[in-house]
Amino acid sequence: MTCCEGWTSCNGFSLLVLLLFGIVLNAIPLIVNFVDGGQFFHNPISCFEWLFPGIIGAGLMAIPATTMSLAARKRACCNNRTGMLLSSFLNVITVIGAVYCMLVSIQALSEGPLICNSQENSTSSCEFSFNNLTDIHPESFNLQWFFSESCLAPTDFSNLTIDGFMASDWRKHTLHFNSKENKHRVIHFSVFLGLLLVGILELLCGLSQMVIGFLGCLCGVTKRRSRIV
16 A cells, blocks of 8 residues: 555544544534423524534535545555545545634634523524624634633623633633533533534645645556455
8 A cells, every 4th residue: 555545544534533523513512402492493502503514514525535535445446546536626525614614613612602692592693604704803812701700791801811810710610510601601612612623633634635636646556456355
């Protein structure tokens, strides 16, 4: 097995693990919604999970490239120049899905859960668009909805510093499901931070496979075929 085939096989396994993580993470708030309210759309944690960044973006859109890359391990359809080139093109879909997952996750982390945006849990704050993304700047991306004692009672964060921020206070107010607000904040933060990391890793795997696929097409692959017993 050449380096191109070995890297392709490794990429396929990595993508398989990442897409499963993405699907599971995206399903967590949906399951919590159903368990808490008995209805999927009743009192949601956030409406960003209904954009399915993990199920569609990091999940379904990565399946074609994952299947093709895993075929290199079995010396199947990817064990030729055409297969390597096809795996490269299929990873374009993976990259698009990973970018979509990342963008939705970034906006979700910026906005916070619905309970921090309105007392009525209005879904109007969850509108996903590129215009909303351009409004997110590094100075405004401070996750104050998560690190504050309560996002329902805004306080002044202008004097918040690392030295003045006590880890014990953070654990007290954010890591325990002692209230509906804290539970929604922790789930929202954990899910979309995880999806952001999944999107970044899928993006790296997709881009690397696009390069490896072209190299495999140019340089060729091994000619040895598995024996039929």
